Amino acid sequence: DADVTQTPRNRITKTGKRIMLECSQTKGHDRMYWYRQDPGLGLRLIYYSFDVKDINKGEISDGYSVSRQAQAKFSLSLESAIPNQTALYFCATSDFGPGEGREGRETQYFGPGTRLLVL
Amino acid sequence: SQQGEEDPQALSIQEGENATMNCSYKTSINNLQWYRQNSGRGLVHLILIRSNEREKHSGRLRVTLDTSKKSSSLLITASRAADTASYFCATDTGRRALTFGSGTRLQVQP
Numbered sequence: 001d002a003d004v005t006q007t008p009r010n011r012i013t014k015t016g017k018r019i020m021l022e023c024s025q026t027k028g029h030d031r032m033y034w035y036r037q038d039p040g041l042g043l044r045l046i047y048y049s050f051d052v053k054d055i056n057k058g059e060i061s062d063g064y065s066v067s068r069q070a071q072a073k074f075s076l077s078l079e080s081a082i083p084n085q086t087a088l089y090f091c092a093t094s095d096f097g098p099g100e101g102r103e104g105r106e107t108q109y110f111g112p113g114t115r116l117l118v119l
Numbered sequence: 120s121q122q123g124e125e126d127p128q129a130l131s132i133q134e135g136e137n138a139t140m141n142c143s144y145k146t147s148i149n150n151l152q153w154y155r156q157n158s159g160r161g162l163v164h165l166i167l168i169r170s171n172e173r174e175k176h177s178g179r180l181r182v183t184l185d186t187s188k189k190s191s192s193l194l195i196t197a198s199r200a201a202d203t204a205s206y207f208c209a210t211d212t213g214r215r216a217l218t219f220g221s222g223t224r225l226q227v228q229p
Contacts, residue, residue, distance in 0.1 A: 004161070033216070042123075042207055042219035043162070050215065058216060090161055098211040099149060106150070106211065110161030 003027045004111040006091050012117045013081050021076045021114050023091030032074040033092040033108065034058075034066060043090065049074055050097055081118045089114045123151075123208045123220030131226040138195040140223040142208030143188075149211045151184060151191050156205045156222070165193075165206075200229040 004025045013019050023032065030051045035043040045058030047066040055068055063085060067075045078085055091111040096102035126141045142151065150169045154162040168175045168184045168191065175182045181194040195202055205224045209217040 035219075040221070042221040044219075045216050048216055056215065088159065092162075097215050098217050099213040099215055107152070107164040107167065108154075108162075108217065110163070112161050113159065115159070 004091060004093055004109050006089075006111040006114050008114060009112065010115045012119065014119050015080075015082055017081050019078050019081055019116075021078075021089055021091075021116070023074045023076070023111055025072050025091075025093045025109075025111075027093055027095075027109060028071070029093040029095050029109075030071060031094040031097045032068070033094075034064075034074065034076045035090045035092065036060065037088040037090060037113075046076065046089075048097075078116075078118075081116075083118045086116060086118045089116060123210050123218055125206070125208060125220045125223040127223060128221070129224045129226070131228065132198055133228050134198060134200055136198055138198050138202070138225055138227070140193050140206055140225070142191045142193070142220055144191075144208075144210050144218075144220075145189065146210075146212050147186075149213055151182075152209045152211070152217065153180075153182060153191075153193050154207045154209060154219075156207065158204070162207065195225075198225075198227045200227050203227045 007022045033048045034046040049055045049068045065077045092108040094108045095105040123144045152167045153165045156162045179196045184191045205222040207222045209219045
């Protein structure tokens with residue numbers, strides 16, 4: 001979805017390096033999410049943000065940090081990359097979040113993903 | 120284990136046939152959503168069904184929800200080669216995040 005962009009699309013890095021994955025959206029959504037997908041598995045939530053000042057840990061936040069620079073931008077950092085962080089990373093946005101009960105407006109819109117390889 | 124578990128893990132059918140995939144979950148939900156993922160790409164939302172709904176249609180998609188059995192099914196009728204993708208269910212349990220299942224990989228043979 002061109003409304004949600006991620007950079008870089010592919011990245012190879014070495015163990016111990018700090019890297020940042022960036023996400024930008026033009027949908028005007030307040031809610032943004034970072035997920036990780038491993039081969040053959042579903043998505044696991046790393047961090048989510050319901051607005052610029054509301055950032056929360058997800059299921060697997062250890063080893064990751066995030067920054068919500070503006071409504072439209074949500075960055076994910078790996079402070080010291082390790083090989084088991086090799087995965088496909090997705091950013092997503094939504095108008096309203098899970099549990100908010102807003103009819104039809106909880107749909108999440110995903111970016112194209114960043115494929116990360118940690119050697 | 121995951122809140123949502125899809126079954127089967129993989130499904131291969133011929134074009135024109137129907138494809139059915141199932142999702143089971145463990146805790147009560149506000150709604151259940153189905154997403155599609157083409158190989159290596161971002162997920163795309165297909166349909167959302169609320170806990171007080173039993174069936175919903177969208178084009179060739181039919182979703183059912185049985186809250187007593189904590190399960191949902193996605194039926195794709197008259198499948199096409201372009202339907203080849205992975206399909207994920209995601210549950211909204213009232214927490215501030217969706218929980219995704221591990222997906223069903225659908226292969227539609229032309």
